[in-house]
Amino acid sequence: MTDTPSQVSSELPSRELSERLEQANRQLLQSEKMAAIGQLAAGVAHEINNPVGYVYSNLQSLGTYLTDLFRLTDAVDTAQSLEDLRQIRKSIDYDFLRGDLEDLLAESREGIERVKTIIAAMKDFSHTEEEEFRMADLHRGIETTLNVVNNELKYKAEVVKDFGNVPEIECIISQLNQVIMNLLVNAAHAIESTGTITIRTRTAEGQVLIEVEDTGKGIEAANLNRIFDPFFTTKPVGKGTGLGLSLSFNIVEKHHGEITATSTPGKGTCFRIRLPVQQPDIGIR
Amino acid sequence: MIRILLLDDEPNILTALKRLLREEDWLIDTFTRAEEALDALQAHRYGVIVSDYQMPGMDGVTYLQFARQRQPDAIRLILSAHGDRQSMINAINRAEIYRFLSKPWEDYEIQAAIRSAVDLYRVKVENRELLAEIHRQKDLLRLREEELMRLETENPGITRVARDADGSIIIDESA
Numbered sequence A: 001m002t003d004t005p006s007q008v009s010s011e012l013p014s015r016e017l018s019e020r021l022e023q024a025n026r027q028l029l030q031s032e033k034m035a036a037i038g039q040l041a042a043g044v045a046h047e048i049n050n051p052v053g054y055v056y057s058n059l060q061s062l063g064t065y066l067t068d069l070f071r072l073t074d075a076v077d078t079a080q081s082l083e084d085l086r087q088i089r090k091s092i093d094y095d096f097l098r099g100d101l102e103d104l105l106a107e108s109r110e111g112i113e114r115v116k117t118i119i120a121a122m123k124d125f126s127h128t129e130e131e132e133f134r135m136a137d138l139h140r141g142i143e144t145t146l147n148v149v150n151n152e153l154k155y156k157a158e159v160v161k162d163f164g165n166v167p168e169i170e171c172i173i174s175q176l177n178q179v180i181m182n183l184l185v186n187a188a189h190a191i192e193s194t195g196t197i198t199i200r201t202r203t204a205e206g207q208v209l210i211e212v213e214d215t216g217k218g219i220e221a222a223n224l225n226r227i228f229d230p231f232f233t234t235k236p237v238g239k240g241t242g243l244g245l246s247l248s249f250n251i252v253e254k255h256h257g258e259i260t261a262t263s264t265p266g267k268g269t270c271f272r273i274r275l276p277v278q279q280p281d282i283g284i285r
Numbered sequence B: 001m002i003r004i005l006l007l008d009d010e011p012n013i014l015t016a017l018k019r020l021l022r023e024e025d026w027l028i029d030t031f032t033r034a035e036e037a038l039d040a041l042q043a044h045r046y047g048v049i050v051s052d053y054q055m056p057g058m059d060g061v062t063y064l065q066f067a068r069q070r071q072p073d074a075i076r077l078i079l080s081a082h083g084d085r086q087s088m089i090n091a092i093n094r095a096e097i098y099r100f101l102s103k104p105w106e107d108y109e110i111q112a113a114i115r116s117a118v119d120l121y122r123v124k125v126e127n128r129e130l131l132a133e134i135h136r137q138k139d140l141l142r143l144r145e146e147e148l149m150r151l152e153t154e155n156p157g158i159t160r161v162a163r164d165a166d167g168s169i170i171i172d173e174s175a
């Protein structure tokens, strides 16, 4: 009997083959990322429209407040007496304006900060050119990812962050962020009405552990060994591509780590990622 | 005084709305949780209810559906950060809302929308009161007619009272 795959591979030098595979993988990764970002865009728009909504409205209120205040300051030149000025001051509800102006500015600043955070997270997140392994803070990566997917999660689940004492690890953080995002979005999809998503980090035996656990509908035993297969999905067209976990698997593998899932149907699912602190081939480069 | 209910899970949205409604002569109650805004429907009568669309727990459309059952006269509006068609269709079909407003907004749009909602509420309540008045009067009329009929059957001719030019009653013994 002939072994077809090995015949094919023997026709091409194995280095070229693996380069091609690498290339195809990169493209897949990129398109999955774009699809995921597309899905998220609507959520992010919602997330931004809220702060922009109140900041924009506050600016309009600020306009009317200033018109009132200028009535008072302009009257300094024209008023006949101090009593006139007092009268105007009373009519514009000066004490209220003074107090509320501070709140208005503080709230607006808070809104702009939020927009800034979301934009920064989106930027961090879509760093496609970054291909280098470097030391990075996982917790920061998780926070960034949470900022991007917040809108997908917050109406479904309470997100519990159970962060342990974890060192910086050598990784491509933008890719790990994408893994975390896939796990979080899947967890949210698995929760039918409301539930909890726990993100746990630990250090164990010189390795770093990341767990994403949900109280969703779980995965049937028959499907559990298929979820990492490309294009395996139980979601309707438009909602699932079946690529999230297979790409996550590839990314973790590239990091010389391991990703596994345990699940109890009806109870929930826990994804566990194990990553080395240092990449083994560091000495070579 | 007209009472307005504002519901949004974002407190800063609520303060911004209160600012732009400051000059109006309405009582304004704000809530960040739908459950509390539901309880409020038990405590007060509202003229206008403005709700966010997407909130943790109960969403705005579901909330307004409850509100419609509890206070059918109150005019319902949605203020949503989702501009998509589907959420608008849901809101219109399921909660029978009067206006669908989007975030970010122009203050004058919100002011105008709530003002005309208040007008509509007033007209609705007035209509209902007028209708109730008509029913009351009809009932009264019916009662009177029944009483007359009863008298007539007991004492035929008694309801046909003839009066003199000076208003005194003429008793016709021949009938």
Ligand SMILES: Nc1ncnc2c1ncn2[C@@H]1O[C@H](COP(=O)(O)OP(=O)(O)O)[C@@H](O)[C@H]1O
Binding pocket: A182, A186, A187, A190, A214, A216, A217, A218, A219, A227, A232, A233, A234, A235, A239, A240, A241, A242, A243, A244, A245, A246, A269
């Ligand atoms: N947390 C989870 N709970 C339940 N099922 C899950 C979870 N994560 C993944 N799955 C299952 O694995 C399948 C594949 O996931 P994924 O590769 O991310 O693709 P997609 O999410 O596009 O379907 C999902 O369709 C779902 O059936």
Ligand SMILES: [Mg+2]
Binding pocket: A182, A185, A186, A244, A245
């Ligand atoms: Mg997925």
